[in-house]
Amino acid sequence: MEAPVFFLALVFGIHIVAVNVGIALATLVPILKRRAELSGDARLAETARGLFRIYAATYGLAGVMGTAFTVFLLSFYPEFVGVAGNIAMIPFGIAIVAIVLHFFAIVAYWYGWDAFSPTAHFYAGVLLALTAYLIPLGFRAVFAFLNTPAGLSFDGKPWLDVAKALANPTFLPLYLKSVVGALTLGFLFVSAVLAVKGLRGGGLSGVEEDLYRDGLKWGTAGLLAMAFLGAWYTVSLTNTPIKFNNIFKGLGWAVQGVERLSDYSWLFAVKMLLVLAQAHILLRLTVFKPAEASTRAGYLGSIYAATAAALTVLTGEYLNAFSQYPFFVANLPLITSSVPEPWRTILGRSLDLRNVSPLALDPALYAVTAVGLLALLAAAGYFLYVVFLKSE
Amino acid sequence: MGLLEQWLSYPAAWDRILSIIGIEIHWLILQYVLGLPLMVLVALLAYRRSGDARWERMARTMTKALGLVFAVGAATGTASEFGLVVVWPNLLEAAGRYIYYPLYLEIFAFLTEIVFIYLLVFGWSKLSVNAKIAVAFLAMFGAWFSGAMITSVNSYMVAPTGIVAAYDPLTGWKYDQGYPKVLLVVPKDIVGALDVGKLQSLGMEVVGDTGQGVAVLMPSKIVARLAAEAWGGVRVRDSVLKLVVKPEALGAVGDLLVKDVVDKILVLTVQTVGYTTVTFQSPVYPGTLVHSIGAGVTVTAFTILGAYALLLIKSRDEKSRDYYMLGLKFGVVASLVAIVLQGAVFGHVMGEEIAKYNPEKLAAMEGTSSSILSVSRMLGLEKLMPLIAYGSLEAKLPSYDAIPADYCTLLGVPGVSDCRPPLMIHYLYYAKIGLAVLLGLYALLLAFLLYRRASLPGWVLWAGALSPVAAQLVSFLGWAVREMGRKPWSIYGVMTVDVAHTMNPADPLAYVLVALLFLGTLAGLIYAAFKVLYEPSVKG
Numbered sequence A: 001m002e003a004p005v006f007f008l009a010l011v012f013g014i015h016i017v018a019v020n021v022g023i024a025l026a027t028l029v030p031i032l033k034r035r036a037e038l039s040g041d042a043r044l045a046e047t048a049r050g051l052f053r054i055y056a057a058t059y060g061l062a063g064v065m066g067t068a069f070t071v072f073l074l075s076f077y078p079e080f081v082g083v084a085g086n087i088a089m090i091p092f093g094i095a096i097v098a099i100v101l102h103f104f105a106i107v108a109y110w111y112g113w114d115a116f117s118p119t120a121h122f123y124a125g126v127l128l129a130l131t132a133y134l135i136p137l138g139f140r141a142v143f144a145f146l147n148t149p150a151g152l153s154f155d156g157k158p159w160l161d162v163a164k165a166l167a168n169p170t171f172l173p174l175y176l177k178s179v180v181g182a183l184t185l186g187f188l189f190v191s192a193v194l195a196v197k198g199l200r201g202g203g204l205s206g207v208e209e210d211l212y213r214d215g216l217k218w219g220t221a222g223l224l225a226m227a228f229l230g231a232w233y234t235v236s237l238t239n240t241p242i243k244f245n246n247i248f249k250g251l252g253w254a255v256q257g258v259e260r261l262s263d264y265s266w267l268f269a270v271k272m273l274l275v276l277a278q279a280h281i282l283l284r285l286t287v288f289k290p291a292e293a294s295t296r297a298g299y300l301g302s303i304y305a306a307t308a309a310a311l312t313v314l315t316g317e318y319l320n321a322f323s324q325y326p327f328f329v330a331n332l333p334l335i336t337s338s339v340p341e342p343w344r345t346i347l348g349r350s351l352d353l354r355n356v357s358p359l360a361l362d363p364a365l366y367a368v369t370a371v372g373l374l375a376l377l378a379a380a381g382y383f384l385y386v387v388f389l390k391s392e
Numbered sequence B: 001m002g003l004l005e006q007w008l009s010y011p012a013a014w015d016r017i018l019s020i021i022g023i024e025i026h027w028l029i030l031q032y033v034l035g036l037p038l039m040v041l042v043a044l045l046a047y048r049r050s051g052d053a054r055w056e057r058m059a060r061t062m063t064k065a066l067g068l069v070f071a072v073g074a075a076t077g078t079a080s081e082f083g084l085v086v087v088w089p090n091l092l093e094a095a096g097r098y099i100y101y102p103l104y105l106e107i108f109a110f111l112t113e114i115v116f117i118y119l120l121v122f123g124w125s126k127l128s129v130n131a132k133i134a135v136a137f138l139a140m141f142g143a144w145f146s147g148a149m150i151t152s153v154n155s156y157m158v159a160p161t162g163i164v165a166a167y168d169p170l171t172g173w174k175y176d177q178g179y180p181k182v183l184l185v186v187p188k189d190i191v192g193a194l195d196v197g198k199l200q201s202l203g204m205e206v207v208g209d210t211g212q213g214v215a216v217l218m219p220s221k222i223v224a225r226l227a228a229e230a231w232g233g234v235r236v237r238d239s240v241l242k243l244v245v246k247p248e249a250l251g252a253v254g255d256l257l258v259k260d261v262v263d264k265i266l267v268l269t270v271q272t273v274g275y276t277t278v279t280f281q282s283p284v285y286p287g288t289l290v291h292s293i294g295a296g297v298t299v300t301a302f303t304i305l306g307a308y309a310l311l312l313i314k315s316r317d318e319k320s321r322d323y324y325m326l327g328l329k330f331g332v333v334a335s336l337v338a339i340v341l342q343g344a345v346f347g348h349v350m351g352e353e354i355a356k357y358n359p360e361k362l363a364a365m366e367g368t369s370s371s372i373l374s375v376s377r378m379l380g381l382e383k384l385m386p387l388i389a390y391g392s393l394e395a396k397l398p399s400y401d402a403i404p405a406d407y408c409t410l411l412g413v414p415g416v417s418d419c420r421p422p423l424m425i426h427y428l429y430y431a432k433i434g435l436a437v438l439l440g441l442y443a444l445l446l447a448f449l450l451y452r453r454a455s456l457p458g459w460v461l462w463a464g465a466l467s468p469v470a471a472q473l474v475s476f477l478g479w480a481v482r483e484m485g486r487k488p489w490s491i492y493g494v495m496t497v498d499v500a501h502t503m504n505p506a507d508p509l510a511y512v513l514v515a516l517l518f519l520g521t522l523a524g525l526i527y528a529a530f531k532v533l534y535e536p537s538v539k540g
Helices: A003-039 A042-076 A078-087 A089-111 A118-147 A162-166 A171-199 A206-239 A241-251 A265-288 A290-294 A296-322 A332-338 A343-350 A363-388 B003-008 B013-050 B053-087 B089-098 B101-122 B129-158 B188-193 B196-201 B220-230 B247-253 B258-273 B285-314 B318-357 B359-365 B384-390 B425-451 B458-484 B508-539
Strands: A152-154 A158-160 B181-187 B205-209 B213-219 B489-491
Touching: A003 A042, A003 A089, A003 A118, A003 A171, A003 A296, A003 A363, A042 A078, A042 A089, A042 A171, A042 A206, A042 A363, A042 B053, A042 B089, A042 B101, A078 A089, A078 A158, A078 A343, A078 B053, A078 B089, A089 A118, A089 A162, A089 B053, A089 B508, A118 A162, A118 A171, A171 A206, A171 A296, A206 A241, A206 A265, A206 A290, A206 A296, A241 A265, A241 A332, A265 A290, A265 A296, A290 A296, A332 A343, A363 B101, B013 B053, B013 B101, B013 B129, B013 B285, B013 B318, B013 B458, B013 B508, B053 B089, B053 B101, B053 B129, B053 B318, B053 B508, B089 B258, B089 B489, B101 B129, B129 B285, B129 B489, B181 B188, B181 B220, B181 B258, B188 B213, B188 B247, B188 B258, B196 B205, B213 B220, B213 B258, B220 B258, B285 B318, B285 B425, B285 B458, B285 B508, B318 B359, B318 B384, B318 B425, B318 B458, B359 B425, B425 B458
Parallel strands: none
Antiparallel strands: A152 A158, B181 B213, B205 B213
16 A cells, blocks of 8 residues: 555544544533533533533644645645546535634634623534534535545536435435444543543542433444444445445455455454444443443443544544545446546546655655654644643 | 726636635734734743733733634635635646645644644643743744745745746847746657757757756746646647657657646656755745745734724723733834835845746736826836836836737637736735835834824824734735736746636635635634623723
């Protein structure tokens, strides 16, 4: 596999985990804040504010890594970016509008915490939550297109039939799986944050204890929902037979008559093991031994469950991305013959991940990137330490 | 043809209008990201030296403002980045293929910014003064590093490395010799397939042998046509190249995409120049860099001046008047230093670069056309300007009317009907200069009054309160002249706007909605600054 793919995977992995946590916190914080206002519960309001502070930091990290991903993509695969930019204005447009509104909502929600009226602040929170779901709507439409390019049309130039693109069989299951997965991770993340507090001996207040247990319960429900949504997405991938076979042929399932280009069944197995680990911990803490949840073992279990959930998101995204290697569009070999020239030639090479821009093949560039990323991630770690752990 | 009509007549008008709104709003905000870390750093140094708590209070307030503008600036920056992808995909692809390195480094600059700006904002109460000074310096480094990378790419678009413009101040325009020309390195296998005699008749000049290729000065009308064909999916047999390919080689190369030929030439050119340095060698880069950072510092300085002037007018907190006065003095000194440097030094350097490398733009800026009322002519500056621009009284300003309307096209390709820059930039440029002079005089007057410890009349403070708007307007006009004055080029001498923009533009209504979104974000930022910075300060 090409070195640029690993840089893309590194920043994308950090981005996607942070974004998933963000989607959940952007939903939960406004709800908790509203509940706190309606019940007059100052502790709950303070907890919500603490979670929002974490959200602001994770979103900053997600934003930087998202930008890094875009720039890496542009630098290593410029022709792909050119092709994508020419045809994907609508799905990218949805994401762009949502990103701007979401950033704006974060700023308004953060700075307006005590400055805005409760109603105005609540509506800022509604905007925050709504836009958190709109951003992946645009990007998942793009990802579904990368599975199978539904809506790609030609009339002397390539263009996108948006209605057909949104009817992509992999779009809806992918989108729903993504947001439910994000919520599941988010619920477990909140429980883990509170578990850390419990472990540090701070003791959880009543409202925090409720939130901790609710996080575990909703995380369990989310995991159950993911079993169905995962299956739906898997079935939809039969429309992307090369990708389907790259994941499942090693496990004995395959779409017949289609070649397998790689084998990522092992990554699917890792993901399933992580899911099983979560299920084991969560069922123990919520169903079989709920009294254990607020003990040291329970707190540790919650942290393990959240870590496993984050790794599940990560492996799931890597599985989705790597299983179409070496092509940006998984179905490319199957659709090439229907693409008119010269676009067949242009798409054939611009959608091939092995075609790294010749000017970006310098090993010195990769060395600089690795060192630079390490230094800056260390600086980011120091930032998180100062903001969240260092005393005044 | 009216001035506005001329500007709108270039291709992709809606795309250009949307880009002006989006990028200008981003620029308006990020100038503070360039300027505020420096101001925080100076205030913190003053605090460490004097122990005067007012300096720390000022640094803290400016840091809060920095956190706010950085967050919204990141949002508009992300939107602008995606806007470039979907509105100007071919331009972005070209940038990604050949001049990606500064954009690549921009990631690290952005990471540096976000880590240290937010460390300063959120870690303020947990850091010692020395640590804050170090962090403020690193935040400034990140912001300026980022600015240095982006402006290098923009400089390349204004004057690509190796460009030879079509004007000699002593002899006049050189379009009849095929200028402007771009220095390119053509791989030897391509050279071998071409009829050199025919190429020379088109104005190609061989400069030398680089080993792997032959360095040539290629007329930009050929380069622009090849760029149009490359991004239009044309093959060599249907291209203008067919005219210069040896008949015996046509069979072998006829099926190649023009893009592949262009790609080989540009890749070898960039490899020869150095992929890490190619944009930094743009001849207009030094002026662009200092003038851009200077703009950020100037706007920030006037905003500080304006903020404290407004507080002196409006605040009911009498205890803080000393602090407001200190802030006003700081703003005045910073504004005066910044605007003098920006106008007399940085602006002059950039002006000389424009005169040498973008003569068509200079002709439009100076309004050297008989079809408009020229401010320059009216003020009798026409004899002085050649001395300022070219350092010689013998020199002549380039005549706008002598620019051929079709100098950037070859046999009607690219599809641009007027290759001359829009004349409306003449008025934008002189409005900018006039306003900048007024701002400089105002800062001088205020400095004089403060030095003499004279009382400040109400109108002087009100003028100060409005000065940030004027400074932003000056900056906007400067940016507009730079960007609009490059039309119809997206990359001067290489790619025109019709080639750069998307082949599937959206409905104008969608553009209007996105533009309104940008404007709404700006309004939101102003409201947030009002609630978070202004209101608490006024209440005391």
